[in-house]
Amino acid sequence: MKVIKIGDCRVSVGLCNLRCPYCVHLHEKTENMNVNEIVKRLEDCKSVYIGGAEPTVHGDLLDLLQELSKKGIEVTLKTDGLLPEKIMDSLPFVSKFVFEIKGDFEDIGSVMTLSGLNEKRAKKYVQNLLKSIKIAKKNKKKIRIWFRVIPEYIDEKRFRKMMEKIGKVDEILLYQFLSRADWDRAVEGFEKPEISFVKRLKEVAEEYADRVIVVGDGER
C-alpha cells in the first residue's frame, strides 16, 4: 500500500481515481508499506481513520481492514465513492464512511471541472457516488458528508437540492476552499469563499444532519 503519512491513529494513502485540480495529495511523496507494517503502527489505537487520496483503489485495503478488525479496531473510511463494489466489500469492517463531495453533483459540467473526469466518467462517478452512499445507509453505517465549498459551484439552493437526493445523514462537514498551498492548490478561477457564505450553507446542512462541522478561516 502506498502511504503518504501514518500516525495519531490516522493513515493517509496515496493514489486516486479522480484528478481534482486543487488536490495536494496527488503530488505528495508515498512510501510502500505492507499491511503488517501498517497494522503494527496502529495496534494501540481503539479507532482508526483511513483517508488520503483514495483508499479504495488499493488492492490490499480489504486485507488491512480485516487485520484491523481482528484486533477490534474500529475503522472510519474516507472515500470519493466512485467504487461502490469496494464499499460493499468493506462493510463488515467499517463503522463509518466519509464521502468526499466536491461541487454540485447535479451539474455535470462542474463535476468535470472539479474532478478532472471526462463527461462519461463524470456521469458514472455521480451515479456510483449515490450508489455508494445508498449502500452505506442501507447497512446502517454512520455517514459523514465531507463537502468542499467553492462558491462558483454551489449556492444554498443547489446545496439543498443535492442534500435532498442524499437524504438524512449523521454528519456534514463543510470545508471552506482555502486556496493555500498546504491545503488546496490554488486554481485560476476558484475563489476562496467568505466564511459567512460557508455558514449560510451550514443552516441548510442542519436540516439534513444532526451534526454540522465547519472547517476554515477562524473555525477548527
Ligand code: SF4
Ligand atoms: S478525490 Fe480527494 S484525493 Fe482524489 S484527487 Fe480529488 S481531492 Fe485528491
